[in-house]
Amino acid sequence: MRLIIPLCITTFSFSQEWFITNYEYGKMLYNNPRGISCAKCHGKKAQGKIIASYKIKKYGKIITKTIKAPNIQNITYEQLKTKIFPKKKILSIMPQYDYLTTNEVEALYLYLQAQKDKK
Numbered sequence: 524m525r526l527i528i529p530l531c532i533t534t535f536s537f538s539q540e541w542f543i544t545n546y547e548y549g550k551m552l553y554n555n556p557r558g559i560s561c562a563k564c565h566g567k568k569a570q571g572k573i574i575a576s577y578k579i580k581k582y583g584k585i586i587t588k589t590i591k592a593p594n595i596q597n598i599t600y601e602q603l604k605t606k607i608f609p610k611k612k613i614l615s616i617m618p619q620y621d622y623l624t625t626n627e628v629e630a631l632y633l634y635l636q637a638q639k640d641k642k
């Protein structure tokens with residue numbers, strides 16, 4: 524009896540932990556897509572972000588150049604899918620995430636949609 528009770532409690536709390544909504548699942552994937560976090564480049568709320576800036580000298584003037592990851596709050600599901608599973612490999616700063624499953628991309632999309640207009 525003494526052994527059984529703690530075992531039940533552990534099993535119960537485990538099943539509670541695994542009960543997450545699709546939104547939470549999408550949020551988790553956005554922050555940890557088994558690779559570099561999307562948030563690192565696109566920002567916590569997918570609002571877009573400057574990844575890097577550097578200075579160059581042009582016509583004797585120093586100009587600041589920036590590399591940005593775009594706002595992805597308003598993309599369509601098709602746009603997201605094409606970006607994650609591109610037909611042709613394109614050279615981009617963005618890493619490849621083509622190991623994600625369709626379910627995962629759907630959850631990601633749900634999370635992105637919920638970020639609309641957030642700054």
Ligand code: HEC
Pocket residue numbers: 553556559560561562563564565574591592593595598602603606615616617618620631
């Ligand atoms: C290292 C930085 C970086 C990371 C990490 C990153 N991205 Fe990107 N992403 C970019 C840049 C830069 C672009 C714009 C150039 C391009 O399209 O490749 C972009 C473009 C996109 C686009 C296309 C936007 C459009 O307007 O067509 C989508 C969608 C996107 N990213 C989603 C994601 C998702 C989802 C993740 C995480 C699984 C992610 N990105 C991770 C840098 C990043």
